[in-house]
Amino acid sequence: MIRHGRHPIAAALAALLATAPGLAHAGDSAHGEVIARRWCVNCHVVAPDQTTARSEAPPFATVARNWRDDKALANFLADPHPKMPNWGLSRKEIDDIVAYIRSLDPNPPPPAQQPGGKDEGPPKKG
Numbered sequence: 001m002i003r004h005g006r007h008p009i010a011a012a013l014a015a016l017l018a019t020a021p022g023l024a025h026a027g028d029s030a031h032g033e034v035i036a037r038r039w040c041v042n043c044h045v046v047a048p049d050q051t052t053a054r055s056e057a058p059p060f061a062t063v064a065r066n067w068r069d070d071k072a073l074a075n076f077l078a079d080p081h082p083k084m085p086n087w088g089l090s091r092k093e094i095d096d097i098v099a100y101i102r103s104l105d106p107n108p109p110p111p112a113q114q115p116g117g118k119d120e121g122p123p124k125k126g
């Protein structure tokens, strides 16, 4: 049987980690997940436990593999996708989402293993 709900100590630890001021210099992946589940979930598979999404929007796990460069990814997210009605992400929110997407990549391959030698993600649009 799988029980729902977290172990209380694990939950407390997670809360502690999420709010630890020393870790706040980069994107906050926990907050990124909150944003992703609110804003991106209608079209993308944003978490491993999600089963449905639009087929033309790549899952975030794929995004994590395709976009090696956090800055390029952040720049992509600074502009709305063509199909997005209300896109108002702050720079901080973008950093958080990038950190979250990065956390979905279980073992990023070393750049030397890239066959084509291109590691900057898909070409920029517009």
Ligand code: HEC
Residues within 6 Å of the ligand: 035, 036, 039, 040, 041, 042, 043, 044, 056, 057, 058, 063, 066, 073, 076, 077, 081, 082, 083, 084, 085, 097, 122
């Ligand atoms: C209305 C549907 C929709 C929503 C909501 C949406 N996306 Fe997308 N997204 C798409 C589609 C469709 C594509 C692929 C086609 C394109 O690039 O326009 C895409 C592409 C992307 C890509 C590029 C993937 C690649 O490898 O080319 C990224 C990164 C991305 N989305 C991130 C996000 C994030 C982060 C959010 C939430 C803040 C989000 N999207 C919300 C529909 C959506």
